[in-house]
Amino acid sequence: MAGTNFVDYVKIHCKSGNGGPGSTHMRREKYIPKGGPDGGDGGRGGHVIARGNAQFWTLLHLRYTKHIKAEHGESGSKQQSSGAIGDDKIIDIPLGTIIRDAETGIEIGEITKDGQEIIIKKGGRGGQGNVHFKTAINQAPTYAQPGEELEEGWVIMELKIMADVGLVGFPSAGKSTLLSVVSAAKPEIADYPFTTLKPNLGIVPYRDNKSFIMADIPGIIEGAHEGKGLGLRFLRHIERNSTLLFMVPIDSDDIDKEYRILLNELKQYNPELLDKSRLLAITKSDIFDDEMIEDLKPELPTDIDTIFISAITNKGISELKDLLWNKMTEPVI
Numbered sequence: 001m002a003g004t005n006f007v008d009y010v011k012i013h014c015k016s017g018n019g020g021p022g023s024t025h026m027r028r029e030k031y032i033p034k035g036g037p038d039g040g041d042g043g044r045g046g047h048v049i050a051r052g053n054a055q056f057w058t059l060l061h062l063r064y065t066k067h068i069k070a071e072h073g074e075s076g077s078k079q080q081s082s083g084a085i086g087d088d089k090i091i092d093i094p095l096g097t098i099i100r101d102a103e104t105g106i107e108i109g110e111i112t113k114d115g116q117e118i119i120i121k122k123g124g125r126g127g128q129g130n131v132h133f134k135t136a137i138n139q140a141p142t143y144a145q146p147g148e149e150l151e152e153g154w155v156i157m158e159l160k161i162m163a164d165v166g167l168v169g170f171p172s173a174g175k176s177t178l179l180s181v182v183s184a185a186k187p188e189i190a191d192y193p194f195t196t197l198k199p200n201l202g203i204v205p206y207r208d209n210k211s212f213i214m215a216d217i218p219g220i221i222e223g224a225h226e227g228k229g230l231g232l233r234f235l236r237h238i239e240r241n242s243t244l245l246f247m248v249p250i251d252s253d254d255i256d257k258e259y260r261i262l263l264n265e266l267k268q269y270n271p272e273l274l275d276k277s278r279l280l281a282i283t284k285s286d287i288f289d290d291e292m293i294e295d296l297k298p299e300l301p302t303d304i305d306t307i308f309i310s311a312i313t314n315k316g317i318s319e320l321k322d323l324l325w326n327k328m329t330e331p332v333i
Helices: 175-182 232-238 255-269 271-275 290-299 317-329
Strands: 009-015 048-052 067-069 089-093 097-101 107-111 117-121 152-159 163-168 200-205 211-216 241-249 277-283 306-308
Touching: 009 117, 048 097, 048 107, 067 089, 107 117, 117 152, 163 175, 163 232, 163 317, 175 200, 175 211, 175 277, 175 317, 211 317, 232 241, 241 255, 241 317, 255 271, 255 290, 277 317, 306 317
Parallel strands: 009 067, 048 089, 163 211, 163 241, 241 277, 277 306
Antiparallel strands: 009 152, 048 117, 097 107, 097 152, 200 211
């Protein structure tokens, strides 16, 4: 998506460094013309390393980075001096990033903690110098090990947002409006489908100086698990949310049916998503009076806790925060 500052997918070619060769040097001094082998070991080649950095929320800084290369290890030298280790290349990435081999699809690792490091491409080991090959039979070996070769290849980095609460709903369900009311986030808001084209995060203040992170995920439509609409691109972000807040507007033709469609899309994408805590918020409830809301209650889903809210009038917002906090902090059975 051109013009966005949120990037959650990059493909980069990573290349580590060759290990330096061992030295075949023979000790030669004025009064020691045949001193024997004294070749040092080669230095290790530099690694390409991914490091978690809590200050990053997106892969934007890697958007135009296509090649990352570590340094080669240096050769061993005389007097059993080891060659210098090649400089590692460290890539800072946001928490919640999964790294995969682009060719095989195999997961290399997952960054979940600040400062956590994963070696993406390992530098070659340095070769041993000739001093290691001296024996009683061969006291002047003229050979040494070459350094190991580097590793290289394309890797995919895929960010899955780590948030406490993920907002799930069809386009124009009021997700962005709710996020703007309960946090300082300023998502784009308009009354047309797919206003939100990238996930938005907001820190929601709670009682006693507590807070939690809420993520506004772009709207889901029926068939999203097959790639329809914004599809698979954003469904993956829901995997990292501990609690799911389903949102259906009160003027929907069939609230229960709409909720079931949303639930089915998550199930088809990843059945494990149904194990998460979830809550249903009926949005835009300011357009119904109390009597109309009471008449509507028998038609609501019975297998999920439900609350009526209005981000415009703040109806039910405090109660919603309480329910979400209880969902997030309830013990896992």
